[in-house]
């Protein structure tokens with residue numbers, strides 16, 4: 001399977017190159033606006049819109065003309081790409097259900113971008129070093145701009161298909177779209193589910209507990225501390241702004257570490273499982289309260305709870321998203337199920353009762369006496385619900401190439417699942 005990935009790097013163009021990039025963006029914008037005007041006039045007169053092929057012919061005329069001959073300074077490809085995008089935006093805009101609506105005229109400095117569609121024209125030189133031999137100076141060749149330095153922050157893999165240069169917040173970036181041949185390694189036919197408990201502890205179905213955000217715990221005190229410091233400053237004073245900035249930097253650091261940790265965890269999970277079941281976040285938020293909250297809040301606890309909540313909200317969504325695409329790369333499946341009663345239902349006999357949960361961490365079935373750690377019960381119920389869903393609709397939702405599905409389902413039949421997880425025969429739950 002060939003998948004597409006994007007690598008985005010910060011460009012470091014010199015002044016001449018910056019001027020050129022600005023100029024070429026201006027030309028692409030000019031072409032966009034000119035063609036949009038043309039199309040609008042046709043719409044007003046009730047004449048059918050021109051398609052890209054016709055617009056491209058206009059572009060040739062403009063480039064050859066006296067009046068718009070300045071367009072010849074820029075690469076024809078990037079100008080054609082502007083027309084292609086306009087063409088697409090127009091046709092999408094005609095569809096009234098499209099929330100983006102009809103495309104508008106481009107303004108200077110807004111959405112400045114250049115797309116280079118021809119990979120043959122894009123070259124990379126990663127061999128350069130600065131004069132002192134200390135810093136690497138990788139360069140990318142962009143048609144009509146020349147060799148531009150860039151920060152090669154990640155190793156580029158795959159074959160480059162196109163490049164897009166954009167300007168955001170005063171900096172130029174290049175995004176390289178590549179194609180990578182992903183050998184469809186058959187995922188191990190293992191399944192698991194994640195249960196998210198209080199304090200962001202993730203429990204796997206085998207009882208393993210992971211605290212993916214433990215590297216962030218050490219920030220809790222610091223964050224609460226800096227927050228308190230902010231609250232003591234006079235609002236909008238110089239020191240208040242300074243403190244606010246310090247707080248923002250701290251949040252930024254936390255966000256980076258969180259992303260990093262979640263990347264590692266999800267990579268590991270997806271390498272080792274074919275199917276991962278999680279609770280549906282949207283439904284979860286509605287039922288949040290039933291899961292129990294943190295201890296009685298003092299000021300410090302409240303600040304901690306604040307951090308906790310932000311980790312939970314953003315971290316969990318991010319985790320699920322990463323699982324989704326990483327599993328897809330490996331032909332695996334992510335299933336989402338409703339979280340209702342997952343902590344109260346007995347995995348062995350199916351009896352669902354609030355009384356099955358005497359406290360936060362214990363599960364003891366009042367009907368059959370089955371007892372284990374409460375979080376594992378949660379994970380198990382999520383898993384069995386996910387497998388049920390897969391059995392019902394998996395053949396439709398799963399990619400046709402997922403050849404392992406049948407084998408997986410037969411090796412994880414409902415009555416075997418319990419034995420597999422808890423190591424004893426089940427009572428064939430209803």
Ligand SMILES: [Zn+2]
Nearest residue numbers: 346349365368
């Ligand atoms: Zn039971």
